[in-house]
Amino acid sequence: MNYSQLLIVVSTLLALCSPLVYASSILKGEAKPHRITRLVILATTMITTFSLFARHDTVAIWLAGVSFLQATFIFLLSLKYGWGGWSRLDIFCMFVASVGIVLWQTTSNPGFGLYASILADFFGMVPTLVKTYKHPETEDWRFFAIDTVAGMLSLCAITLWSIGTAAFPAYIFAINLAIAVLALRRLNKSQLTDQQRKGSL
Secondary structure, eight states, X not given: OOHHHHHHHHHHHHHHHHHHHHHHHHHTTSOOOBXXXXXXXXXXXXXXXXXXXHXXXXXXXXXXXHXXXXXXXXXXXXXXXXXXXXXXXXXXXXXXXXXXXXXXXXXXXXXXXXXXXXXXXXXXXXHHXXXXXXXXXXXXXXHHHHHHHHHHHHHHTOSSOOHHHHHHHHHHHHHHHHHHHHHXXXXXXXXXXXXXXXXXX
């Protein structure tokens, strides 16, 4: 196993473990996933899994299948413990994400399909970005930090650099880093609250 393959393995393991951290936080009441985000992720992982199954893929199907099961579990948790779903922003983001998914599945251009899938994922993540900015206490920064590292390792594993090979891992790195930073503000808020409480004594 060479260095690049090792990075890919570690990145994949991190991506598989991070939803377990998130599910634990949800069940403990430490995180409130946004339903639109989880629905879009469920849709994209489902499409990927069934596409690989239809092509009789025997390698990537396992990772995709596990990701689909994890996405299903977190989406189901979001129905009970989650946040949002019917605001104007939610509906708009769901619409644009749906358009991106349709373009991704119908285009014959692999490059365009990649950008369409990123578009779908990004607009699926927008409600979580907005929610975390306004209410950082509703997300677990550790979940997004793990995926940030996974994205960074995927970037480092690239041996032949191009926009096509770097676009998706770079996007995964950037979007998760942004949410992790926003979610970390919950720690600052709790510290300020503790200081204010001590100051009032």
